[in-house]
Amino acid sequence: MQRAAACADMIELRLDYLRDLDFTRVESLRPLIEDPPLPTIITCRALDEGGRQAIEDKIRLRLLIDGAKRYSVFCDVEAAHYHTAASMEPDQSRLIVSYHNFAETPPDLEAVWEIVAALPAAIHKIVTMASDSSDSLAMFRLLDRAHHTNRPVIAMVMGEAGVATRILGPSRGSYLTYGSLARGRESAPGQLTCEELREVYRINRVSRNTIITGIIGSPVMHSVSPAIHNAAFNELGMDYVYLPLQVRDLGEFIAKFVSPSSREMHWNAGGFSVTLPHKSAIIPYLDVIDPAALAIGAVNTIVVKEGRLEGHNTDAEGFIAPLLKVASLLGKRCAVLGAGGAARSVVHALKARGAIVTLFVRDEKKASDVFAASEVNIEPIGSFPDSHSEIVINSTPIGMRGHSEGESPAPLGSMHGCEIAYDLVYNPLSTKFLEDAASQGCYTISGLDMLIGQAVLQFELWTGRNAPIEVMRAAALASLNP
Secondary structure (H helix, E strand, C coil): CCCCCCCCCCCEEEHHHCCCCCCCHHHHHHHHHHCCCCEEEECCCCCCCCCCCCCCCHHHHHHHHHHHHHHCCCEEHHHHHHHHHCCCCCHHHHHEEEHHHHCCCCCCHHHHHHHHHHCCCCEEEEEECCCCCCCHHHHHHHHHHHHHCCCCEEEEEEHHHHHHHHHHHHHHHHHHCCEEECCCCCCCCCEEEEEHHHCCCHHHHHCCCCEEEEEEEEECCCHHHHHHHHHHHHCCCCCCCEEEECCHHHHHHHHHCCCCCCCCCEEEEEEEECCCCCCCHHHHHHHHHHHHHHCCCCCEEEEECCCCEECCCHHHHHHHHHCCCCCCCCEEEEEEEEECHHHHHHHHCCCCCCCCEEECCHHHHHHHHHHHCCEEEEEHHHHHHHCCCCCEEECCCCCCCCCCCCCCCCCCCCCCCCEEECCCCCCCCCCHHHHHHHHCECCCCCCCCHHHHHHHHHHHHHHHHCCCHHHHHHHHHHHHCC
């Protein structure tokens, strides 16, 4: 509780986590909350609503009702157990009534709200599970409705696809949002830490007028981009926020959240990053596409401008800039390992500078279909050690933390004679691929350089301002090495 006081405004105590509490005596709460560092909410969840242990309903509800009267500002009881709690004569001015659905966001959310809101209480809380970002839309509508009727409400969607409701909820009338004390200590899926909410997303400064940016993909919670862009916005004092937006159904998201002509989400959309698996799939939904993105066949940046969606690719320039600082590419023999989406931007940038490019791949037929118009050589990955390449680029995810950390796409000892090794993987910063290359005398470039390079270009497209590059780099490093 003392740690929480450093970053929170209020503390919720989940009593059902405690194994050594006498739940039959309200006096057992005194050492915890008689003199708390912040106002407290006490709750003791039933098993079927996420509780951590089985406690008889009459015992736990009595503890909450009496505890709120004597010690805490609020107690939170489930709507499903409201009538039992009501028979215990609660102080309604200290009562939060809550509904949790850990399976879905029900299609009849408005009807659920009507039932919950009819129960007399100080605050009504409704929390559901998201399968896609579009599930957040129903919750934002509910918040708008409650706001217009001056009803105190706590509303959010759980899961990674619902993170936007946790960040934007208070600016749209949610009484509060929840944060954990540390990663790995979350009490609900998709919960961010208090520090992230305060320091990364600047939740106390977000309003309905804040310009919304974010990263569209699946998955996205591993992304360092929110830390990078929000640090840049903060440095320049700009009223922007950058959100992680897990999106599976791209067409629905663009229609309901992004497209100025059809969107149902009432927010000030400025632009979005696009990551896997949507970089190519996004193209049909855009009004304008810059020539580089069209040639590459992939868009990683959307700008919402004058009622239209503009598509850009900053990956290619973000990739090539660090390389041009240390080498001339004209006539250089460049080996690109892998033929996925990242390789498209790499090949485009290398060919534009006159490099001789060979793709080393596992599936030659598939690569030939994708790169038919690129005039590149395509070879099996096994022939790479005999390629005598001067520059080698890993465009595969091999070596990535959580994927194949400690592995390399290049056999040990296969980079003797190479001048430069460039790994697009940035987490971890030092990969097996780069370590092997350095041991063979290669100059190495980390994927962090490309990450920052493409982010700088995105920032400038959205804001028209020069990006604070070193601030962005420091934020990325802090996020990668917390």
